[in-house]
Amino acid sequence: MPSPLAVAAELARQTARSATYWGINELASRFARRIEPTAPRYVPQRPVPTQRQLFGEIWKLLQADAALVADGICPPFVVEEGTPLSWLARIRAMVADMPEAQRRRREEGRQEVRADVGPSDLPDYYTQNFHYQTGGYLTEGSARIYDVQVETLFMGTASLMRRQAMRPIAEHLRGRDQRDAHLADIACGTGRFLGQLAGAYPRLNLTGIDLSDEYLAEARRHIGPGRQVTLTVANAEAIPLADASQDVVSCIFMFHELPHAVRRRVTSEMARVLKPGGLLVLVDSLQWGDRPGWDGLLEAFPHRFHEPYYRNYLDDDLGKLVEGAGLALTCEAQAFMAKIVTARRPLA
Numbered sequence: 001m002p003s004p005l006a007v008a009a010e011l012a013r014q015t016a017r018s019a020t021y022w023g024i025n026e027l028a029s030r031f032a033r034r035i036e037p038t039a040p041r042y043v044p045q046r047p048v049p050t051q052r053q054l055f056g057e058i059w060k061l062l063q064a065d066a067a068l069v070a071d072g073i074c075p076p077f078v079v080e081e082g083t084p085l086s087w088l089a090r091i092r093a094m095v096a097d098m099p100e101a102q103r104r105r106r107e108e109g110r111q112e113v114r115a116d117v118g119p120s121d122l123p124d125y126y127t128q129n130f131h132y133q134t135g136g137y138l139t140e141g142s143a144r145i146y147d148v149q150v151e152t153l154f155m156g157t158a159s160l161m162r163r164q165a166m167r168p169i170a171e172h173l174r175g176r177d178q179r180d181a182h183l184a185d186i187a188c189g190t191g192r193f194l195g196q197l198a199g200a201y202p203r204l205n206l207t208g209i210d211l212s213d214e215y216l217a218e219a220r221r222h223i224g225p226g227r228q229v230t231l232t233v234a235n236a237e238a239i240p241l242a243d244a245s246q247d248v249v250s251c252i253f254m255f256h257e258l259p260h261a262v263r264r265r266v267t268s269e270m271a272r273v274l275k276p277g278g279l280l281v282l283v284d285s286l287q288w289g290d291r292p293g294w295d296g297l298l299e300a301f302p303h304r305f306h307e308p309y310y311r312n313y314l315d316d317d318l319g320k321l322v323e324g325a326g327l328a329l330t331c332e333a334q335a336f337m338a339k340i341v342t343a344r345r346p347l348a
């Protein structure tokens, strides 16, 4: 078991990291206002939390993260940003891209990625400038700054929200030989969750699936050559894994970016590849009413960042969604701006 000192160090490190990203978030907002001082800002009709309530929930998440370490579920969070210099270079690249992102926000509806890609095998819903980011999910530059963008948006908590998926996974794998167990992270993106899993389970068979070659290249770089992880470019609507082959399937922050019908196809695919008794862990945005008084944040989100399917996601019943795919819903929990949904494939 880790020492109380290691747990306290984790809490202190993550608090400092979150405070740093909060500072970057503040500076980035000021910079955005300077670029376009007269740009109208969407004002939600629904209630928004106070800053105190926001920080209160971040503090609870930081404590829940330290509890993962205290309970021996995973090692302290590995700093994901690389060297301070490479991190600064990513922050600089993110800031340099802000005027372009602002322009896309102004010209709502214009999709440069679709125009760049031309006819391709990629689904139409995918080839968009999600979050107004240059290159959508399809360039090396976008993959390079994705994580600092997301961490800035969530004040350093994105990785910590993902890490909360480790608790149900640890409970599911407890007592099993890792070498015989398989986990697939669907839409693994730049591999930050796979990196955490690789640290906690050195022998677990890990697979990452994503439609973006460039994001998988970043994932490969992040995980490093020392750990064997299978990374495959594929559409989650047709997962290239055998039926009943996975003990655990995770899927983090993708559902809100999928059209309604696609969300259903992907869920059925994840159910298909799970072994009987296998565990599905979904992490995604809170939905309407999950945290009373916070709905205004959810209402504003798709207006500030290009998220064409987010409103549909907010209305979707995730319990019914997983049950519709033949899974049994086991738990729903919250972690700051995220909800964690777990379900099991029935044994028979």
Ligand SMILES: C[S@@+](CC[C@H](N)C(=O)[O-])C[C@H]1O[C@@H](n2cnc3c(N)ncnc32)[C@H](O)[C@@H]1O
Pocket: 126, 137, 162, 186, 187, 188, 189, 190, 191, 192, 193, 209, 210, 211, 212, 215, 234, 235, 236, 237, 251, 252, 253, 254, 257
């Ligand atoms: C918001 S990112 C989340 C990435 C990662 N799971 C994380 O926690 O940061 C959404 C990811 O879903 C991937 N994606 C979207 N639609 C997909 C599809 N149909 N099949 C596979 N990947 C998809 C994107 O390429 C992107 O990496």
